[in-house]
Amino acid sequence: FEWNEFADQPHNVAPRSERTRHHFRHWRTYFTLVGANLVRGFPSYPAYRRHMKRMFQIPVAIDRGMFGVSVSPPGPAREDELIALLKGAGVVRTLVRAASWDRDKLPELERFVRRLRAAGLDVMISVLQRRQDIFEPESWRAFLAEVFARLSDGSTAFEIGHAWNRTKWGVWDYTEYLTLARPAFEIGPKYGAI
Numbered sequence: 001f002e003w004n005e006f007a008d009q010p011h012n013v014a015p016r017s018e019r020t021r022h023h024f025r026h027w028r029t030y031f032t033l034v035g036a037n038l039v040r041g042f043p044s045y046p047a048y049r050r051h052m053k054r055m056f057q058i059p060v061a062i063d064r065g066m067f068g069v070s071v072s073p074p075g076p077a078r079e080d081e082l083i084a085l086l087k088g089a090g091v092v093r094t095l096v097r098a099a100s101w102d103r104d105k106l107p108e109l110e111r112f113v114r115r116l117r118a119a120g121l122d123v124m125i126s127v128l129q130r131r132q133d134i135f136e137p138e139s140w141r142a143f144l145a146e147v148f149a150r151l152s153d154g155s156t157a158f159e160i161g162h163a164w165n166r167t168k169w170g171v172w173d174y175t176e177y178l179t180l181a182r183p184a185f186e187i188g189p190k191y192g193a194i
Contacts, residue, residue, distance in 0.1 A: 008072075010168045013131060019167050029173045068093030068124070073105075073112040083119045094121050097162070098151065099128040100143045106150050113154040125151050126159040129180055131170035141183045148191035158193055160184040 002011045014022075023030075069091050074082050086094065094116055098109055116123050127147055133140040144160075151158075163169045164177040171177045184193075 009163075010130070010170075012168045013170065014167065019172075022167075022172055026173050029175055033174055064090050065092045065122075067091075068095055068122070070095040070097070070126075071116075072097065073108055076111075079112065079115055083115065083121075086121060087119065092122060093124065093156075095124045095126055095159075097126045097128050098147050099130075100133050100140065101130055103143055103146070106146060110150040110154070113151055117154045122156045123154055124157040124159065125155045126162050127184075128162045129164075129170050133180060134170060134176050137179060137183070140180060141187065144183055144187050145191075148188055148193040152188075152191040152193040155193070158184070158188070 003009075004011050012019075069086065069089075071082065071086070071094050073079070073096075096109065096113055096116070098106065113123050113125070125147065127144065129140070133143075148158075161171065161177055161180045164171040164174070164180070171180070187193075
């Protein structure tokens with residue numbers, strides 16, 4: 001797992017050929033996912049068609065709260081500046097990422113989230129994973145518990161697992177994602193997070 005500082009995301013974890021081979025080896029998971037989507041999606045298709053016919057014919061009101069900005073802690077010396085820029089731009093919602101490999105930074109993240117909330121901004125927490133979290137479920141569970149314990153009071157929502165459909169984020173098929181998501185439904189309610 002290598003972090004690309006310029007793109008603010010991981011580097012690809014394997015060559016394209018290896019990722020393709022993995023997808024072919026796990027073809028059954030894709031059919032399971034397609035089947036589940038068809039069962040749930042087919043009944044909603046008529047409503048989708050009706051909606052698409054009206055698309056671009058009815059004006060849509062766009063208010064300030066519809067969009068948000070992802071922010072990272074800039075350090076205590078620049079937080080006032082960042083908050084002023086967000087407020088000046090009319091931002092109401094923010095997304096802050098809590099990375100499993102940066103567990104030691106959770107106290108700083110907690111303080112930053114509290115500052116954003118005190119400034120009147122909504123904060124959504126995106127809980128980022130890496131490949132190692134798939135193979136160390138107890139460590140992942142402990143990380144989730146700490147994230148919920150520290151950040152539930154200051155957050156309006158949590159995203160469990162980030163970009164789980166991209167192998168470079170460590171999840172190679174949706175069943176692996178489910179192993180990351182399931183503990184959140186057990187742990188989150190204990191902290192009022194879900």
